[in-house]
Amino acid sequence: MIDVDSFVEHLRHGRGLSEHTIRSYRSDLADLVDFARVRTGREPVLGDLDLDLLREWLYRATRSGLARATLARRSASARAFTRWSEETGRTPTDVGVRLRAPKAESRLPRVLTEPQIETLLHSLEVRAETDDPGARRDLAVVELLYGSGLRVSELVGADVTDVDLGRLTVRVTGKGAKQRVVPFGVPAAEALGRYLDRSRPTLVAAGDGSGTTAFFVGGGGDRLGTRAVHRLVARLLGDLPGTGPAGPHALRHTAATHLLDGGADLRAVQEMLGHASLGTTQIYTHVSTERLRESYRTAHPRA
Numbered sequence: 001m002i003d004v005d006s007f008v009e010h011l012r013h014g015r016g017l018s019e020h021t022i023r024s025y026r027s028d029l030a031d032l033v034d035f036a037r038v039r040t041g042r043e044p045v046l047g048d049l050d051l052d053l054l055r056e057w058l059y060r061a062t063r064s065g066l067a068r069a070t071l072a073r074r075s076a077s078a079r080a081f082t083r084w085s086e087e088t089g090r091t092p093t094d095v096g097v098r099l100r101a102p103k104a105e106s107r108l109p110r111v112l113t114e115p116q117i118e119t120l121l122h123s124l125e126v127r128a129e130t131d132d133p134g135a136r137r138d139l140a141v142v143e144l145l146y147g148s149g150l151r152v153s154e155l156v157g158a159d160v161t162d163v164d165l166g167r168l169t170v171r172v173t174g175k176g177a178k179q180r181v182v183p184f185g186v187p188a189a190e191a192l193g194r195y196l197d198r199s200r201p202t203l204v205a206a207g208d209g210s211g212t213t214a215f216f217v218g219g220g221g222d223r224l225g226t227r228a229v230h231r232l233v234a235r236l237l238g239d240l241p242g243t244g245p246a247g248p249h250a251l252r253h254t255a256a257t258h259l260l261d262g263g264a265d266l267r268a269v270q271e272m273l274g275h276a277s278l279g280t281t282q283i284y285t286h287v288s289t290e291r292l293r294e295s296y297r298t299a300h301p302r303a
Helices: 004-014 019-040 051-063 068-087 114-128 133-148 152-157 186-205 226-238 248-261 266-273 283-299
Strands: 169-173 179-183
Touching (some): 019 068, 114 133, 114 186, 114 248, 133 152, 133 186, 133 248, 152 169, 152 226, 152 248, 179 266
Antiparallel strands (some): 169 179
16 A cells, blocks of 8 residues: 555645645655556555656656646655655665656746736725725735735735734745745735725625634625635736736736845845745746846847
8 A cells, every 4th residue: 555645644734834735745646656557557655656656657648748847846845745755664675766857947937027916916906996805805915915915825824913004014924834024015905904994894794703803804704715826916917918827926926026126135035035046036037038038128229
């Protein structure tokens, strides 16, 4: 028997990974076990997972048309599992140490222009003026995503006590269970304050009466979910021109790029975004450079 459950518990308690990442690893390994079951014609055991089988599994996934980013994650899932199997004495060697997958495509993230951001926020402000508590919440969500560059998981994970409207900061828990304090601006603070005073109590009351510590609350009175935020942002970005993923991460990319365009220090942006590596933050310098090139190509008479 291949003990995926014990590995998942190791990820959850030993490495502090997000639930989203853990679900992805579990799904990848479940697919691997299914593949081994078909290949062996029986319930597979850990010894069946040799390098040849792992490579065949990735090859099948490649032929099925999965994105290179997904293939890279599957490779990482398998390598993490085989490394853990060796470290815990379940196998004598790490059979996946030489497993490789195609590198993820190097694509620049989607970044909105400042006029597009203004258009998006104006549409939310118009809705919020109708006294709809959900509309006020949506405005606060987008203002905070853009104003602070938070990950969506960090935004929905914030509690009421984490938001300091006086100091214009929010305390969040990022990747690896690391906490940091992130600033936001006055427009975000105003939207957050109106939501907190006039909308959150109404949304909480729609629940079972037990209340919640969550800052952002869904229509059922409990913590707002990441999928609801994805749907909100995707709908808003779908009305704007541009290509690339239309989700909350686009607002994080936009916030980082606009900060660097405005002269912010790269290391300060790294700290704000919660990046472990400065190299991850440097992608936004490439975005800024590409935006400059595009402006030159379209505006300069001798481009």
